[in-house]
Amino acid sequence: MNAVYKILGLPAELLCKVPGIGPIVKVCCTSVGQxxxxxxxxxxLCGFLVAHLGGNLNLFAGKDAFNGYAEKLxxxxxxxxxxxxxxxxxxxxxxxxxxxxxxxxxxxxKNEYEKKATKQSGFILPNGGASNLMLVTGLxxxxxxxxxxxxxxxxxxxxxxxxxxPGEGDKFEHVRAVLLDFKTxxxxxxxxxxxxxxxxxxxxxxxxxxxxSHPRWNKLISIGGVLFAWLIAAGxxxxxxxxxxxVPH
Amino acid sequence: xxxxxxxxxxxxxxxxxATSTGAFRDYKLAGVSTHMSFLEMLDVLNEQLIxxxxxxxxxxxxxxxxxxxxxxxxxxxxxHGPDNATTTCQLHMRxxxxxxxxxxxxxxxxxxxxxxxxxxxRSAFDRIIGAGGYVSVNTGNAPDGNxxxxxxxxxxxxxxxxxxxxxxxCVAACKNASAMLFVSAKVSQLAVLPQGKAExxxxxxNMVAQMDKEGFGHCTNTSECEAACPAEVSVxxxxxxxxxxxxxxxxxxG
Numbered sequence: 001m002n003a004v005y006k007i008l009g010l011p012a013e014l015l016c017k018v019p020g021i022g023p024i025v026k027v028c029c030t031s032v033g034q035x036x037x038x039x040x041x042x043x044x045l046c047g048f049l050v051a052h053l054g055g056n057l058n059l060f061a062g063k064d065a066f067n068g069y070a071e072k073l074x075x076x077x078x079x080x081x082x083x084x085x086x087x088x089x090x091x092x093x094x095x096x097x098x099x100x101x102x103x104x105x106x107x108x109x110k111n112e113y114e115k116k117a118t119k120q121s122g123f124i125l126p127n128g129g130a131s132n133l134m135l136v137t138g139l140x141x142x143x144x145x146x147x148x149x150x151x152x153x154x155x156x157x158x159x160x161x162x163x164x165x166p167g168e169g170d171k172f173e174h175v176r177a178v179l180l181d182f183k184t185x186x187x188x189x190x191x192x193x194x195x196x197x198x199x200x201x202x203x204x205x206x207x208x209x210x211x212x213s214h215p216r217w218n219k220l221i222s223i224g225g226v227l228f229a230w231l232i233a234a235g236x237x238x239x240x241x242x243x244x245x246x247v248p249h
Numbered sequence: 250x251x252x253x254x255x256x257x258x259x260x261x262x263x264x265x266x267a268t269s270t271g272a273f274r275d276y277k278l279a280g281v282s283t284h285m286s287f288l289e290m291l292d293v294l295n296e297q298l299i300x301x302x303x304x305x306x307x308x309x310x311x312x313x314x315x316x317x318x319x320x321x322x323x324x325x326x327x328x329h330g331p332d333n334a335t336t337t338c339q340l341h342m343r344x345x346x347x348x349x350x351x352x353x354x355x356x357x358x359x360x361x362x363x364x365x366x367x368x369x370x371r372s373a374f375d376r377i378i379g380a381g382g383y384v385s386v387n388t389g390n391a392p393d394g395n396x397x398x399x400x401x402x403x404x405x406x407x408x409x410x411x412x413x414x415x416x417x418x419c420v421a422a423c424k425n426a427s428a429m430l431f432v433s434a435k436v437s438q439l440a441v442l443p444q445g446k447a448e449x450x451x452x453x454x455n456m457v458a459q460m461d462k463e464g465f466g467h468c469t470n471t472s473e474c475e476a477a478c479p480a481e482v483s484v485x486x487x488x489x490x491x492x493x494x495x496x497x498x499x500x501x502x503g
Binding site: 115117 | 260262273323325326327328331333352354357358359360422424425426427429457458460461464465466467468469470471472473476477484485487488489490491492493494495498
């Protein structure tokens with residue numbers, strides 16, 4: 001594990017020596033710096049979720065609306081490719097930081113307690129709530145992402161409606177076909193639940209990591225974070241449920 | 250007040266020294282007065298052990314009035330026992346029931362190695378303070394008390410952070426064994442006051458660097474530390490440390 005950690009840390013170690021950006025990279029290597037980066041990447045990904053959900057809600061407006069939206073998106077061409085690479089990098093950074101900070105924390109307590117209990121109260125989820133489920137829910141979301149890209153973008157399972165040529169084919173029918181596969185729909189719904197749990201701690205935690213905290217606003221940040229999490233999760237879940245509930249005219 | 254007594258089973262971590270592998274041992278203790286503090290109960294156990302020719306259980310303690318930060322103990326999985334805003338020495342046996350089994354463990358963190366039984370080495374905290382948790386003042390005449398105006402709310406903020414007694418319960422309770430609540434309290438108590446502002450950048454950078462070097466974990470904002478803290482230090486100090494850290498990383502140096 002230590003060797004893996006060393007190899008993963010190598011690029012950062014070299015970057016530390018580059019004049020100009022060196023001090024910033026050095027900061028990113030500390031526990032606090034990593035959490036700040038984790039927060040920044042996490043909130044950026046939240047921005048992506050909002051945009052993605054907003055676009056996908058076009059499904060409810062019907063075939064023409066959704067296919068029109070898809071076409072417009074693909075007509076961006078190289079801009080879309082840049083956005084995709086940026087998004088991919090943000091995901092990788094977020095996951096990489098999760099691995100790095102988790103390794104740090106595992107090393108910080110090698111012998112576990114025989115008995116451990118929380119002194120906090122008022123959690124719906126056991127053992128201190130969503131904050132203790134970040135890694136597992138994050139991994140579920142990552143698994144979802146892989147399956148989602150394989151089906152929606154690369155169409156490896158050969159659902160109808162997709163086309164080899166970008167901008168062609170019936171995206172609307174393709175999405176419906178994927179979501180009408182029962183196993184996929186259940187998997188998607190479970191993953192959206194995990195996403196909701198992940199964000200319900202993530203948003204508030206990101207604010208705290210960035211130092212955004214004030215007695216006057218903390219309650220709003222807490223409630224707003226949870227509300228945002230479950231609105232996003234519910235929004236995406238509604239899309240999963242939609243092809244089962246509505247038959248297009 | 251009733252004069253109840255308890256018969257208890259104590260499941261205590263016994264470890265000869267820093268290098269030996271420890272294990273739990275069960276002890277029966279009868280007739281414990283509910284008016285005793287938790288540490289007095291351990292004193293009674295030790296009397297019993299000494300009488301029977303066994304080694305007494307080592308545990309840290311000093312003032313026994315909740316202000317020195319020496320006592321520790323993970324009691325039934327909770328740092329300083331079941332009560333909030335309480336140190337182990339202020340915990341009373343009336344919080345337990347007759348026939349209970351009480352699991353007593355030392356703080357567990359790589360940065361807090363066990364010295365013996367329930368005693369851990371918390372000098373990592375001292376080294377973090379040594380890295381920047383002070384204000385450098387050249388001695389001279391004492392300045393006039395009102396020369397530097399400090400609003401009372403700011404004083405209170407500093408004082409709330411300064412309430413930290415450095416016991417390490419935050420580290421013990423944190424699932425990541427993070428020392429962020431301790432470090433943030435020590436950064437905050439100085440960062441908000443004019444006397445501490447002069448060295449604020451170097452202070453936060455050096456103290457965080459030392460914290461990482463000691464092998465504490467990262468902060469994942471569970472707030473478990475705040476609930477375990479006997480001095481009720483707030484996690485808003487952690488947010489302040491993060492702000493100080495961003496500020497120092499972007500602005501310090503030339």
